[in-house]
Amino acid sequence: MTRDRLPLTLKLYRGSTRLAAPFAGMVLKRRLKRDKEDPTRVAERRGIPSLRRPHGPLVWMHGASVGEILSVMPLLDRIRAGGFAILLTSGTVTAARLAQRRLPEGVLHQFAPLDSPAFVQRFLDYWQPGLVLLAESELWPNMITEGARRGIPLVLINGRLSKRSFDRWKMFGRTAAALLSNIDLCLAQENDDARRLAQLGAPRVFTTGNLKFDVPPPPADPMVLSTLKRAARGRPIVLAASTHQGEETAVIEAHRRLRRAMPNLLTIIAPRHPERGRAVAGEAEDAGLLAVLRTRARLPDSGTEIYVADTIGELGLFYRLAPIVFMGGSLVKHGGQNPIEPAKLDCAILHGPYVSNFSMIYAELNRARGAATVTGVDSLTTSIELLLYDPNLVGQMAETAHTTVLRLGGALERTFAALEPYLVQLRLSN
Numbered sequence: 001m002t003r004d005r006l007p008l009t010l011k012l013y014r015g016s017t018r019l020a021a022p023f024a025g026m027v028l029k030r031r032l033k034r035d036k037e038d039p040t041r042v043a044e045r046r047g048i049p050s051l052r053r054p055h056g057p058l059v060w061m062h063g064a065s066v067g068e069i070l071s072v073m074p075l076l077d078r079i080r081a082g083g084f085a086i087l088l089t090s091g092t093v094t095a096a097r098l099a100q101r102r103l104p105e106g107v108l109h110q111f112a113p114l115d116s117p118a119f120v121q122r123f124l125d126y127w128q129p130g131l132v133l134l135a136e137s138e139l140w141p142n143m144i145t146e147g148a149r150r151g152i153p154l155v156l157i158n159g160r161l162s163k164r165s166f167d168r169w170k171m172f173g174r175t176a177a178a179l180l181s182n183i184d185l186c187l188a189q190e191n192d193d194a195r196r197l198a199q200l201g202a203p204r205v206f207t208t209g210n211l212k213f214d215v216p217p218p219p220a221d222p223m224v225l226s227t228l229k230r231a232a233r234g235r236p237i238v239l240a241a242s243t244h245q246g247e248e249t250a251v252i253e254a255h256r257r258l259r260r261a262m263p264n265l266l267t268i269i270a271p272r273h274p275e276r277g278r279a280v281a282g283e284a285e286d287a288g289l290l291a292v293l294r295t296r297a298r299l300p301d302s303g304t305e306i307y308v309a310d311t312i313g314e315l316g317l318f319y320r321l322a323p324i325v326f327m328g329g330s331l332v333k334h335g336g337q338n339p340i341e342p343a344k345l346d347c348a349i350l351h352g353p354y355v356s357n358f359s360m361i362y363a364e365l366n367r368a369r370g371a372a373t374v375t376g377v378d379s380l381t382t383s384i385e386l387l388l389y390d391p392n393l394v395g396q397m398a399e400t401a402h403t404t405v406l407r408l409g410g411a412l413e414r415t416f417a418a419l420e421p422y423l424v425q426l427r428l429s430n
Contacts, residue, residue, distance in 0.1 A: 009175040013141050014117055021116040033097070034320040035275060038093055046416070047113035047122035054085040054108070057430040059423075060129035062112055062143070065092040067338060068135040069099060070218075071158055071367045077104050078416050082423060087127055094274075097312055115140040124150060130426040133419075134183075136160045137379050141179055148182035153422050157415055158211045159188040159197060162335065162356050166196040172344070177201025185309075187413075187418055208418060209411030217344040218316030225317055231299040232321065235266045236388050239318050239347075242272040242337035243328035247352075248280045248314065250331055252287050254381040255305065259289075266300060268318050270309035272328060272337065277310025284308075321344040323394050324387050326350045326380065339365060343405040348397035350374050364408065370401030 006014070011063040028045055031037045037045065044050055057299055059079055063069050080086055088103065089112040090096060099109040104159040113119035120142045132147050132154045139156075147154050159167075169176040178185070188194035189210040198205045240251040248269055255267040271280055277293050284291035284306040291306040294314075309318055319325065319342045330352030338358060339349050349371035355362040358374040365371035374380040387394050 005178075007174045007178050009172055010141055010145070011177055014145070017116040017142060018118065021118050024114055024116065024119070027114075036093060041096075041111055044111040045114050045119070047119040047130055048124070049110065049123075049126050051108050051110065053127055054106075056083075056085055057130045057426045058085045058087055058127060059131045059133065059426070060087045060089065060127060061088045061133045061135065062138055063095070063135035064138055065090060066096045066098050067212075068138075068158075069095045070102075070215055072133075072135055073102065074214055074216070074412050075105070075157070075211060075227055075415060076107055076411070079419075079423065080104050080106055080114060082427075084423065084426070087129065094312055101313060112143075114144045117146065120146045124152075130429065131155070131419075132424050133157050136189075137165065139179060144179055144182050153184045153425075154182060155203075155419065155422065156186040156188075156197075156250050158208075158411070159186050159193055159205075159417075160190075160357075161188075161193050161196045163192075163196070163202075164335075164356065166200070169200050173200070176372040184422075185418065186417055192360075207416065208414040209408070211411045211415060212340050213405055213409040214339055214412035215340070218313075218319070219339055220314075220316040220320050227299065227321055228317060228321055231301070232266055233302065235264045237266045237268065238260060238324045238326070238384055238388075239268045239270065239322035239343065240326045241270050241315060241318070241328060243269060243280075243326075244272055244332050244334050245276065247328050247331045248283055250377040250380055251326065252284050252289065252306065253377045254384055256287055256289060257381050258385060258388070259305065261385075265388075266304065268307045268309055268322060270318060272316060274310040277308045280310075281306070281308045296313050315341065316345070318348060319347055322347065323391075323398065324348050324350070324384060326374070326384075330354050331374075331376070331380075336362065339371065339401075340405050341369065343401035346398040346402055348387055348394045349385075350380065361405075361408070364404055365401055368400045368404045370397050370399075370404050372397075 028042050032039055086107045088107055088109050091112050104399055113123040132152055134156050136158050137160050180200055185203045186197045186205040187208040191207050194205045194207045261267050269280055281291040281293050289305040290303050292304045294309045294311050325342045325347040327337050327339050333354050335357030336355030342349055374383050
């Protein structure tokens with residue numbers, strides 16, 4: 001779509017982001033103070049590269065944060081095996097740190113430019129991608145319109161559009177249609193996502209499944225895991241993974257109630273945002289529990305009741321350590337966190353009622369009885385207690401969860417097959 005044909009809302013967005021560009025330094029400075037930017041790479045947010053562009057055809061893959069980056073790793077491997085250079089961008093410091101540790105050889109990482117025309121244009125002028133892959137719901141207007149203006153094919157992969165986002169976009173139907181018309185192909189996670197994208201005006205939409213089902217379980221250093229197991233000394237362990245503010249209160253209270261009958265219980269809390277670790281430990285101590293931060297003590301001792309895993313990239317350790325996992329983001333109205341990793345690592349899964357971000361996955365797990373819903377501190381306490389005293393039930397739930405996520409795989413093959421024509425064309429054009 002040419003600039004002249006853009007609806008007024010997109011013209012206003014482009015104009016306002018262009019006018020805001022000179023103030024980007026102030027925004028980035030505030031983000032730096034909150035540890036939301038890397039001080040050594042902040043220029044990348046203005047589209048200024050810090051790496052040399054490789055020769056030959058380049059595929060640009062963009063994902064917002066850790067979840068998206070993890071889900072596309074196997075796809076990056078497949079594309080890289082075809083001899084293509086790949087540039088991966090993300091928007092968070094956490095995702096950048098993960099990329100440094102886990103990216104396949106030959107895949108470059110940069111922070112995504114802020115969505116201002118000048119920054120996006122500078123970025124595209126330098127990198128000159130021949131194909132753009134946008135992960136899940138990364139629909140940045142300037143990124144999309146600038147890419148389309150240059151004739152670069154854009155594909156939405158692992159596309160996701162929640163009902164809440166759909167309802168918001170419907171209020172600006174012409175804007176959504178204009179934006180989505182620039183995307184050559186939308187590959188949706190679920191049929192509901194595909195239907196919503198099509199209703200908003202996406203011209204070509206197919207359901208290929210969720211790439212997260214095809215991601216290998218997160219790794220764990222065997223020596224570190226063995227050390228943790230020795231430190232836990234056979235204690236009953238519960239993990240609250242990827243928790244959000246407010247959920248730790250319920251988890252801490254559940255532990256406080258359960259320790260009356262099970263004084264050696266160890267509860268591990270891994271907050272979604274590790275920088276909140278000290279606040280979580282403080283809340284536990286206010287409740288009269290002995291809390292330890294992993295970043296400080298490294299290991300729990302015999303007196304540790306709440307072990308706060310305030311580190312990045314270590315959930316693979318804790319899923320292997322704890323047979324019972326409560327998945328966060330689900331007791332508060334966040335939409336839930338991804339349960340596939342603990343399911344693949346044979347955990348019995350508990351979750352709250354707010355799981356709209358992964359509604360199909362949780363529905364399948366619940367239907368097969370590989371997961372169970374809790375609604376608050378009372379039911380969380382009761383459910384954990386039941387599982388702690390019934391290891392057979394834990395084993396049954398874990399086996400069912402594992403089988404369920406394996407059955408739902410296959411998105412990687414379908415996604416790569418849909419991308420192959422674009423990759424062939426990219427190779428022929430260079």
